[in-house]
Amino acid sequence: MGERRAMVLLLPGQGAQHLRMAAGLYGAEPVFTAAMDEVFDTVEAYAQGEGERLRADWLTDRPAVDLDCVTRSQPLLFAVDHALGRLVVSWGSRPDVLLGHSIGELAAAVLARIFTLRDATRLVLDRIRLLADGPTGGMLAVAASVREVEPFLAGDVVVGAVNAPRQTVLAGPDPALELTHKALTEHEFTCRRLPSLSPFHSPVLAPAxxxxERAIAALPVSPAALTMHSCYTARPLTAREAGDPGYWAAQPVAPVLFWPALDAVLTGRDAVLVEAGPGQTLAQLARRHPAVRAGTSVVVPLLPARPGPPERDRDSVAAARESLAEHGIIGARTR
Structure with missing residues (x-):
């Protein structure tokens, strides 16, 4: 029998959100439910009524506030990623590496015990308070390399994320982003607007x-209990970076280097890549990696690729748990 593959937890970010994401687990998975409630209770403690409104918008098909709005997408993605990570850990295995995309990196920081959940939630609330008054815009996924899209960058439109060799995300304010979208389409590039009402990972958010940094500097920071790989440097997160308020403050502005980070994680290591978040965006990207195509590493998403009825969430998590047991990541479930 070969060596155990490393478990790498992938935590998605902005753009992965959708109505009732992972809501089928609420009330059915005690660990997940408790972790979600802890976030809602913390939000409620900082902003009376907001925790209950956030929970209500998550659990309904008709939220009062659009889930693509920063005041909903960011805290709910953070909460769902963290709760799913806690669920996986409760099955009896510690992740060898945490790799968070955008807001997913903050959820990873809680799982790594760099921040407490309460302090990280406070950080998220402060961030969305600032971003809510920032410029509007969005993000555009383009099936092309960075080099191919560079000639089309204009009007504050920048590369916001490098998700794969031919999957680049542009970010910027409207109408500049829409003009870039039109130009790329005219040149026969395949493009898709991502669900976001803010130009995340763009310098136009810097003033917002x-x-x-001042609010982040007031939060206590602990040494990481788990290895985190940064999607902003494409290297393991250092103790200096973890303790630097500027590192965390720059996240909404700095580009996400998911593919270079994933490539570094899989260099010299066979892994089971577990996507702990809504949808399967990162799983689909990871399946393009040569190590996965060769079969030395495998991908296990926790949730379905598309929204569906509550039982689909539960069935998907059950199947993922069985798959992790088959790969020797966790013990077989006793019945």
Missing amino acids: VAGS
Whole structure:
């Protein structure tokens, strides 16, 4: 029998959100439910009524506030990623590496015990308070390399994420982003607007988040209990970076280097890549990696690729748990 593959937890970010994401697990999976309630209770403690409104918008098909709005997408993605990570850990295995995309990296920081859940939730609330007054815009996924899209960058439109060799995300304010979209389409590039009402990972957000370092500096930071790989440096997160308020404050502005980070994680290591978040965006990207195509590493998403009835969430998690047991990541479930 070969060596155990490493377990790498992938935590998705902005753009992965959808109505009732992972809601089928609420009330059915005690660990997940408790972790979600802890976030809602913390939000409620900081902003009376907001925790209950956030929970209500998550659990309904008709939220009062659009889930693509920063005040919903960011805290709910953070909460769902963290709760799913806690669920996986409860099955009896510690992740060898945490790799979070965008807001997913903050959920990873809680799982790694760099921040407490309460402090990280406070950080998220401060961030969305600042971003809510920032410029509107969005993100555009383009099936092309960075080099191919560079000639089309204009009007504050920048590369916001490198998700794969031919999957680049552009970010910027409207109408500049829409003009870039039109130009790329005219040149026969395949493009898709991502669900976001803010130009995440674009310098145009820098003025909005200016001053956030002060709030972050007031939060206690602990040494990481688990290895985190940064999607902003494509390297393991260092103790210096973890303790630097500027590192966390820059996240909404800095580009996400998911593919270079994933490539570094899989260099010299066979892994089971577990996507702990809504949808299967990161799983689909990871399946393009040569190590996965060769079969030395495998991908196990926790949730379905598309929204569906509550039982689909539960069935998908049950199947993922069985798959992790088959790969020797966790013990077989006793019945």
